[in-house]
Amino acid sequence: MEYTIQSQPSYSVLEVTLDENDSIAAEAGAMTWMSDNIRMSTSTRGGALTGLRRSVLGGESFFQNTYHTEGGQGQLGLAPGQPGDIVAYDMQGDNLYLEKSAYLASGQNVRIDSKFEGLRGLFNEGLFILRASGRGKLFFNSYGDIQEIEVDGSYIVDNSHAVAWEPTLEYRITRGRKIRSFLFSDQLLLRFTGQGKLWVQSRNPQALASWVYPFRSMASKSGEGE
């Protein structure tokens, strides 16, 4: 499998060339174009239970689409739902953790599952995150550009900006030294500890949604016509 990532970092798209019998799995809805010898199959990849956990718990789709070629090489373009950056990561048998919605595509020997985050997840983006495991290429994406941080010791990241991290890093929810910064700022911070790579995105989709919200028109008070 060969690939290029185009239009980084604002409108990144992944263009993949598959050899005969090669395949790539991708998030449902990511395919933008494909050559006519590419066949798509939809499955839960890893069984119904994995699919269910991935969708209900991990916030990704229940089904993953797998693309393979029939006769010779084939090409396809994959794009995430949000304008932003794409990172290609080499899975070498270890895990990689991803925030929900960060998954874009993966080679055939990479498995995507969900991981229970417990109480810290409740305060964070959700109770579950995604866990990638196996060997091969993994592609993940962001809203905004992606910055790679080499953590050695500890590092602090806003929870809405964390994208992915290596399993050698542990995280917990943290706050400023003073209690009032916990109460009054609408920010939740994560403190990553250990040694490994961490990827953050430079924009926050939740903040954009909150920014747009006041521009909605007011509903009429009388409730007529409803």
Added chain:
Amino acid sequence: MASYTISQKGSYGSVLVELAPAEGFISEAGAMFRASANIDIDVTTRSRGSGGLMSGVKRLLAGESFFFSTYRSIDGRRGEIGLAPTLAGEVAVIECSGTNRWLCAGGSYLGSTEGLRLDTQFQGLRGVFSGESLSFMAVEGQGDLLVSAFGSIREIEVDGELTVDTGHVVAFEESLDYTLGRAGGSWIQSMLASEGVVLNFSGHGRLYVQSHNPDEFGSSLGGLMPPRES
């Protein structure tokens, strides 16, 4: 002294601020998205010497955040914080020499060194009638001011006169005189042309403009969404 690395690839500019030991930095609450672990983060309604609670209320009325966040490295070593705005666009560092005040559009303020005094300045009733929020953050003193633009940012050295749509003003030096005006000859003509209120600048000074108008973008998206209840 703080030093800045601006990441300006494509549409999503952000700033990585490196702080000297014990040096403080201020940003709009929530603008920080990454920080080294030796940074202490606090939330306050005031910047140095100005305001207290009332300045927070004033900022709320101006449509800005009630709180500022302050950052300081606490272990005697250098620290870093990454700051990014909400909207897509570029960021810039303005060095304030202290000779003139700077006026910064509320939505364009990203952060500042702690030596700078910040205050909200309303532009009077005319601002209210224009339908566009017209309040500026007055920035006084010597230090660095970080601003963000919606879209690309452009610095203009004004010498003479220049007219700028209020929705595109990022920040300007107060050595410039400015009056509120209309783009057309009359209010009606301005309304028909959808060119609302403009600022007429004259004199000599620096000015930063943004390529896109956040209010227009917000209105176009807001119109596509179901009405809100309150």
